[in-house]
Amino acid sequence: MAEKDIPGIRTYDAPAGGWGALRATARAVREQMDAGDATVTLLRTNKPEGFDCPGCAWPDKKHTSTFQFCENGAKAVTWEATNKRVPPTFFAANKIGELWHWSDYELEDEGRLTHPMVYNADKDIYESIPWDDAFARIGEILRGLGDPDSVEFYTSGRASNEAAFLYQIFAREFGTNNFPDCSNMCHEATSVGLPPAIGIGKGTVSLEDFDHCELIIAMGHNPGTNHPRMMGTLHEVARRGAPIIVFNPLKERALERFADPQSPVEMATLGSTPIATTYLQVKIGGDAAALKGIMKALLEMDAAAGPGSTVLDHAFIREHTNGFAALAQDVGSATWADIERTSGLTEADLRAVAEAYAKSNATIITYGMGMTQHRTGTQNVQQVANLLLLRGNFGKPGAGICPLRGHSNVQGDRTVGITEKPTAALLDGIEKTFGFRPPATHGHDAVAAMQAIAEGRSRALISLGGNLAVAMPDPEACFAAVRGLELQVHIATKLNRSHLLTSKHTFLLPCLGRTERDMQAGGPQAVTVEDSMSMVHASRGKLTPASEALRSEPAIVAGMASATLPDSKVPWMELITDYDRIRAAIESVFPDFRDYNERIRVPGGFRLPIPPTQRVWKTASGKAEFLLFRGLEEDLVHTDPGVLKLTTVRSHDQYNTTIYGFDDRYRGVFGRRDVVFMNKDDLAELGIEEGDAIRVETAFGTGKERRLDNVIAVAYAIARGSVATYYPEGNCLVPLDYHDKVSGTPSYKSVPVRVVRAA
Missing domain, CATH: 2.40.40.20 (Barwin-like endoglucanases)
Known part of the structure; x- marks a missing residue:
């Protein structure tokens, strides 16, 4: 921390959580909502009859506890449920060129969008437009493009299962599989890397597994900021004495010590709990090398074990895996000197981790985007799976792999069909349910979509939430690219910078938030989401909508689809009268959602099947696969010490x-x-x-x-x-x-x- 007086830079000595978190929560409430409304709203967060937090995807545990939200969850909720509004008069008074000079914070802090808007290029402002007129114009423009593959359908992880499902049906009936998605920018390496290794592109642990684990290895994530409710779980694990080994380039306070705001003793005494028993500051890009070092030490320990004593789970390896011999040869060929140079850690450090791992009968490895957002992200994830497979840490209590997803339904969007690579089963299910056969060709992910926009091959972008141009790399190129589009449609709750990158035709369609009551012809509706541990549960907003003009995301998608596809085989307007009908269609397309409507009415919802928990491997071979990472680091290697x-x-x-x-x-x-x-x-x-x-x-x-x-x-x-x-x-x-x-x-x-x- 700062050793001299630098404005805005000073040492913060308090633990993560604690009174600092409560003060920040109070400030967020004070700046956005009335205290009474905020209290009632926050106490409904992540409760069976309440709404799912629009923040992180960490699962819910005890619905009877005092509160089920964290500091950043409170910020997300109050940011959405704010009293501030952005009505048409705001846009009439502020030209887009002027708004461009506002900060991202200032744009969103203006509050909730209230009416559908369309960009007027002559005046450089957004103007109000009736919903039906907006849908009709969007449909006319889309049909006029001629080539369905010239349209990109972007999805944010904020969207519910119901909205995401309708959205992908709309795009596929329109004729494209272009689905750039926020997961392309975070955990796509998980979605792509784990299926060939263990047969599923998701985590395998449940929240209850953290009660039984004997060791946690945490790699490349900062839970105190990015998924703070996880801190309660880590706090419990640490207090019962299970070791937590952290690999992260930066020292992060939440992984060092944490004070649980729900602990009267820690709050009253200003105490805290140490989280990491070992904190290893791996070099950026050195994770695969560190994992190889741990595996190399394990193999050497196993070879040195006496008769009848083993370090590896050889019975599990024989029965459930392929490729062990090749892995052992590859790992054995790596030298300790190269492992140390690439990882930034010592041989002694990594041998100590291997010894702790060998003593544990049930290990969970958690990881975040510090592992996935690399040129070798897919291989990094596969090396995590390799380490777990060596000691049979799948299919038993307290063990498994735990990717830490970001947005609260980014995993659910994928499960209900947001994918640019449709499987035959998905296409068959859609044809059986709706009577049309979608295209089978692979569409665009986020990078491919932006490249197609920049090259003029894609001419329209529909965004179901999000802030795509700002989230992507190379903003200079991305900003220029989207400004050159024929059409942009943004479904959003608040104003952001992507909405200022106006094209020839740009529409801003305001939607309900998670906290708000969704009333359709069939009565009040619930939507569903999937957390990072494959639990699907209902979310019911209770607040009066920010504007009478708002529509739900499913209703907006259905309105666009109906206007764009006059001969559609999908009963769009009928589906949105009662979301049970959407869920019945999801169940028809995806059999894993059997008895969907019945099971989401059970408090806490239900868990989707995770075959590795039963030691069932949905891979081509029917076994888990050890997958190799040749070498130790990315292919772009610098020897210049100044780099x-x-x-x-x-x-x-x-x-x-x-x-x-x-x-x-x-x-x-x-x-x-x-x-x-x-x-x-x-x-x-x-x-x-x-x-x-x-x-x-x-x-x-x-x-x-x-x-x-x-x-x-x-x-x-x-x-x-x-x-x-x-x-x-x-x-x-x-x-x-x-x-x-x-x-x-x-x-x-x-x-x-x-x-x-x-x-």
Whole structure:
């Protein structure tokens, strides 16, 4: 932390959670809602008869506990349920060119959108338009494009199962499989990497497994900021004495110590609980090397074990896996010198992890985007699966793999059909249910969609939520690309920067939020979501909608589809009168949703099938597969010691591209975001002092390097050779084509850079 007086940079000594979290929650309430309304609303969060938090996807545990929301969940709820409004008069008074100069925080802080709007290029403003007129014009433009594959259908993980399902049916009946999705930018490496390894692209643990695990290995995630309700679970695990080993380039306060706001003792005594028993600061991009080091140590320990004593679960390996011999040869060929150089960790560190792992009879490995947002993200995920397979850590209590999803229904969207790669089973199910055969060709993911837009091959973008252009790498190219479109449609609750990137025809369609009552012809409706552990449950908003003109996401999708497809085989208007009808259609297409409507009426919902929990492997061979990662790191390797690796991170006052404020208190940053976190020894070696204005420049060696200016250096506990800056500000350093070639996930987490003092 700061050793000299730098405005907005100061040491924060308190634990994660605790009174700091309660004060921040109170401030969020005070700035957005009436205290009474906020209290009632927050107490409905994540309850059986309430609504699902629009924040993270961590599952619910005890619905009878005092409250089921965290600080960042409270920010998400109050940000959506705010008293502030953005009516048509706001747009009449503010031209788009003027709004462009507002900060992202200022745009969203204006409040909730209230009426459907259409862009008037002559006046450079949005103007109100009746819903039916908007749908009719959108349908006319879409039909006039001629080529269905020139349209991109983007989905945010905020969308419910019902909205996402109708959305993909609309796009497929229209004639395309172009589904850029927010998961393309976060856990696509999981969705792509795990099926060939264990037969499913999801996590395998339940929340109850954390009660039985004997060890947690946490890799590449910061739960205190990105999925704070997980901290309650880690707190329980730590207090019962199970070790938690953390691999992360940055020291993150929540993984060091945490005070549970629901613990009277910790709150009264200002106490806290240590979380990580071992904290290993792996170099950015060194995760695969670290995993190989642990596996190498395990193999050596197993070979050295005496007769009748083994370290690996050989019975499990024989019965349930393929490829062990090849893995053992590959891991054995890696040298400790190379593993240490690439991971930034010592042989002794990794051997100690292997020993702890060997002692545990039930291990969970949790990981986040610090593992997936690399050019080798898919392979990183597969190495996690390899480590678990070596000791049979699937299909038993307290064991398994736990990818930490972001948005509360990003996993559910995928489950109900948001995929650019439709399977034969999906196509068959749609044809059986609706009477038309969708196209089978693979469509665009997020990167491919933006490239098609930039090249003029795609001419329309429909966005079911989100802030796509800002979330993507290379904002300069993305902003210019979407401005050149024929049509943009944004279904949203609040204004964001993507809405200012207007095209020839741009529509802004305001929708209900999770917190609001959804009343259709058949009465009040519930939607459903899937959490990161495959639990599907109902969400029922109770608040009066922010405007009488708002429509639900399913109703907006149905309205667009009906207007676009006059000869549709889908009874769009009938489906949205009662969402039970949508769920019956989901069940018809996806048999795993059997008795859907009955099971979501049970408090807590139901869990979708996870075959690896039964040691059933839906792979081509019928067994789990050890999959190799040749080498130790990404193919773009620098030997120049002046080249560092940069990762983008979220502050504690944001969720994805939504900026709630300018404090990142756990990292000691207040009132600003223009910082680059660096190791103090790297600063000294570069002749830079903390607080100096610096320039960050990429080091791809292509002659087209990118720059991040107007930032300062901040000394921080980060691995040598590693630097970090905030997302999305740092996206300007990431080329659009710098991504995992297998999953398409942009490599936000390992950008080669040079850092110099600014002129």
